[in-house]
Amino acid sequence: MGHTEHIHTTEIAKPNTAGIWRVFWILLGITALEFIVALAIPDSVISHGWKVVLYILMTVVKAAYIIGEFMHLSHEVKFLLYAIILPMSFIVWLLGAMIWESGSVYDSHESVKKKTEKAKGK
Amino acid sequence: MAHVSTADHKQGIDWNGGNQPFKASWGKLMMWFFLVSDAFTFSGLLITYGFIRYSHNAYLGTAEAFKFSLDYWPLPDKVFEAVPFAPHGFHAPLVFVGIMTFILIMSSVTMVLAVEAGHRKDRKDVEKWMLWTILGGATFLGSQAWEWAHFIHGTDKGTIDAVTGTVINGANLIRNEYGPTPFANLFFFITGFHGFHVFSGVVINILIFYNVSIGMYDRPNRKLDEGAEQYEMVEKVGLYWHFVDLVWVFVFTAFYLI
Numbered sequence A: 001m002g003h004t005e006h007i008h009t010t011e012i013a014k015p016n017t018a019g020i021w022r023v024f025w026i027l028l029g030i031t032a033l034e035f036i037v038a039l040a041i042p043d044s045v046i047s048h049g050w051k052v053v054l055y056i057l058m059t060v061v062k063a064a065y066i067i068g069e070f071m072h073l074s075h076e077v078k079f080l081l082y083a084i085i086l087p088m089s090f091i092v093w094l095l096g097a098m099i100w101e102s103g104s105v106y107d108s109h110e111s112v113k114k115k116t117e118k119a120k121g122k
Numbered sequence B: 001m002a003h004v005s006t007a008d009h010k011q012g013i014d015w016n017g018g019n020q021p022f023k024a025s026w027g028k029l030m031m032w033f034f035l036v037s038d039a040f041t042f043s044g045l046l047i048t049y050g051f052i053r054y055s056h057n058a059y060l061g062t063a064e065a066f067k068f069s070l071d072y073w074p075l076p077d078k079v080f081e082a083v084p085f086a087p088h089g090f091h092a093p094l095v096f097v098g099i100m101t102f103i104l105i106m107s108s109v110t111m112v113l114a115v116e117a118g119h120r121k122d123r124k125d126v127e128k129w130m131l132w133t134i135l136g137g138a139t140f141l142g143s144q145a146w147e148w149a150h151f152i153h154g155t156d157k158g159t160i161d162a163v164t165g166t167v168i169n170g171a172n173l174i175r176n177e178y179g180p181t182p183f184a185n186l187f188f189f190i191t192g193f194h195g196f197h198v199f200s201g202v203v204i205n206i207l208i209f210y211n212v213s214i215g216m217y218d219r220p221n222r223k224l225d226e227g228a229e230q231y232e233m234v235e236k237v238g239l240y241w242h243f244v245d246l247v248w249v250f251v252f253t254a255f256y257l258i
Helices: A002-011 A018-040 A048-070 A078-121 B002-010 B026-054 B095-119 B123-153 B181-213 B232-257
Strands: none
Touching (some): A018 A048, A018 B095, A018 B232, A078 B026, B026 B181, B026 B232, B095 B123, B123 B181, B123 B232, B181 B232
16 A cells, blocks of 8 residues: 555655646735725716626636636636526526616606605605 | 326326426426525625615725724725734635635535536535535535624724724624624624525535435335436535525625725
């Protein structure tokens, strides 16, 4: 047993981690950029709406690097990649639908509030 | 059995099993599909956040004049601006949550280094990187405990409830000084659910670290799934750990930035 382990240890390859650290720096850089947009740039330069668009774009890029490189999905069989990614398109639809609906909920709250205020005024 | 099906495969019979259209072992594939279902759960929570937030009043004034009120959703960089060991009343918007994000990304890197060492069957390296990952996860959990304690305890001044005239300090599930009730509820549920995932991840990492240290994955006669590597358990728990990091990326954007 000791003999086989000895052979085993001599066979160990050198670590190949340059790609991993490259992804780390990209993730760190994007996170730093998110903080700069949130704290250093006033809303008068980039409006809040555009900031939200930037945050979502940066989040998607970060997610793509984590899933593709760290979780190795972009190096898997294409069929596996789509089996994981495609179901997520339903989420995008649901998010859009719910944000849209929440606007209607807000509007109906507001109109009910106005009606009760009017009734009280009378 | 594997022998027979390989022979069948060579003859072009694909329906007798023994071939892998996804070129991934059974266990790894199931981990992926579990993560898809878990992603649906977290998406449900985050979509709920979006829905409730945009059905409430937004704050329309300038950031400088911002004050907590129960009438509108608070600005996140005004809520989360405390850091541990700093003097009382010290404002450092989003700094602490930035440190937490860095810790989690870093622990994801050490996890992927452990997986890489596993491919090379380098037990010492796998042990080293898994220990760093466990340490990173535990540090994140500690930071979150501090963040929760601070959030629950609240500021000295508190916020006056305009309806009852009482002062609200801190936060619970019924009311909070930062804004409408669902703001604190969603904070507790979403960061709590994520924190529980981190906790499970740390526990599973410790189990796999133990298995690595006793040399379980080096045993030459160990039975493996078809297509699996010796150290594939490290890879599977790594997938889970990266997923936890991935969820934090989205929680961070939804809760602290937007």
